[in-house]
Amino acid sequence: MPSRRSFLFAASAAVAAPSLPIEAQHSSGSGREMKQLPPAIAALTDRRSEAVPIKLGEREHRVERARGLLVKNRLDALVICTGTSLTYFTGLRWGQSERFFAWVLPAKGNPFVVCPVFEEGRVRERMEAKAATLPQASVTRVYTWNEDDSPYALLAKALKEAGIANGRVGVEERTQFAFADGIAHASPTLTVVSGTPVTAGCRAVKSTAELALMRLANDNTLKVYEAAWKSLEPGMTNRHVTDLIGVGYERTGFPGDASCQVAEYSALPHGSLHPQVIQEGQIILLDDGCVVEGYQSDISRSFVLGKASDKQKKVFDIVHKAQSAALAAGKAGTPCHAVDDAARKVISDAGFGPDYKYFTHRLGHGIGMDEHEWPYLVRGNSLPLESGMTFSDEPGIYIVGEFGIRLEDDWVVTPDGGDMFTPQSPSLEQPFSRA
Incomplete structure (x- = not known):
């Protein structure tokens, strides 16, 4: 599913003027390439050997965890399309x-697949290819x-053969309406409800292996950012910056994208499609992963080329303190909203309130295999944090x-507070200093 940042990046590419006025760019079979790469970008190297894929044992554990959550939430099966x-x-x-495909996990019994007849060969080929990572592939x-x-009548039949002639079926939240509606009307004895307590219940708490991949993704993003920052010069376009970052990601072997917003456009949290040119003393806001x-990783950095103004420094310091306050509040057992509350209080107390006036969005979102996923750090969310989220x-x-x-x-999340994957940015003028 395209993310909001990839959508914005693609849209900006469609409307922006031709990029890379300084360094030529061309496409090849191996991807995007640049001539005369800036030294910091050229120094980035392939890191794919550092990534350890998720193994079969972990996926088996996920399935058993899902079965436990099905029982806990009084669900008889989970349908994922x-x-x-x-x-x-x-x-x-x-x-x-538009054709219905689903992997179905009963609370008891073996999983099964429902698919079009002409896709059976492809399904079995994929299952065979993934046998080393697909739980219960042989059954x-x-x-x-x-x-x-x-297909919905067939699903009802398959559920009945699995011993589920009536009961509650959880449907994964991103299932398109036509499919969810078809399942809901497949049998008068089956009730369709949200499967989010199961899917989010499993996915929200990350394993050691997942955390290792996320730390690598975040470290990689920060290194690519820093290489791009070292390569920036006044007069470059924001599209030039995103291209530098794109090439940087290609050199590391991990796909990524970028949004770069400059000056007044940095006051739009998800940016603008308007072409922009970098000048000294202007705020530059990078957001990507x-x-x-x-x-996934998702990191934002705000900085200037040259000298920052006193007002810019003041705002940066407030935001930095708000980020630290949120991190300190992120202890296991704390309700999600308290993390947002902590950061919002710092910003409001500093004169940039009330409420959402200047800090216009929630404090944060869950992240993992999706850039945005459950749960969310927002007012009204009383869900307790758990270690590993x-x-x-x-x-x-x-400031518009x-x-x-x-x-x-x-x-x-840890019992003692949040543990960041990357160091906080120390200043507008030296955003990647480790000192």
């Missing part, structure tokens, strides 16, 4: 179309339907018509 949750549990990837039955059949073995921490102050400053790093 396509998307991230399918990959999370099975390692399989299946494109979304997963494939039910097929013809084009003039009802990369993907490592399916796991991962989030963004991204307070911001946006002038500039915006956001600092964003990803972190994991």
Whole structure:
């Protein structure tokens, strides 16, 4: 599923003037290449050997965890059609179309697949190819339907054969309406409800292996950012910057994208499509991430080339304190909203309130295989934090018509507070200093 940042990046590419006025760019079979790369970008190297894929044992544990949550939430089965949750549990990837495809996990018994008859060969090929990472691959039955059949009636039949003639079926939240509606009307004795307590219940708490991939993704993003920052010069366009970052990611072997907003456009949290030119003393806001073995990073950095103004420094310091306050509040057992509360209080007390006036969005979102996933750090969310949950921490102050400053790093919940994957940015003028 395209993220909001990749959508914005693609859209800006469509409307922006031709990029890379200084360094030529061309496409090749191996991807985007540049001539005369800036030294900092050229110094980036392939890091794919550092990524350890998720193994079968972990996916088996996920399935058993899901079964436990099905029972806890009084659900008899979980239906997942396509998307991230399918990959999370099975390692399989299946494109979304108008034809119904589903992997189904009963609370008791073996999982099964429902797919079009002409796709059976491809399904079995994928299952065989993923046998080393697909839980219960040898006992997963494939039910097929013809084009003039009802796949939902077949699903009801398969559930009945699994011992589920009536009860509650959880449907994964990103299932398109036509499919969820079809399942809901497949049998008068089955009730369709949200499967989020199961999918989010599993995915929200990360394992040691998942955290390692996320730390690598975040470290990689920060290194690419720093290389791009070292390569910037006044007069470059924001599109030039995003291209530098794109080439940097390609050199590391992990796909990623970028948004770069300059001056007054940095006051728009998700940016503008308007072409922009970098000048000294203006706020530059980067926001993006990369993907490592399916796991995402999401980091924002605000900085200037040259000397920052006193007002810019003041706003940066407030946002930095808000980010630190949120991190300190992120202890296991604390309700999600308290993390947002902590950061928002710092910003409001500093005169940039009330409420959402200048800090216009929630403090953060869950992150993992999706850039945005459950749970969310926002007012009204009383869900207790658990050790192993991962989030963004991204307070911001946006002064419309002038500039915006956001600092964003990803972190994991611990009993003592949040543990960031990357060091906080220390200043506007030296955003990547480790001192």
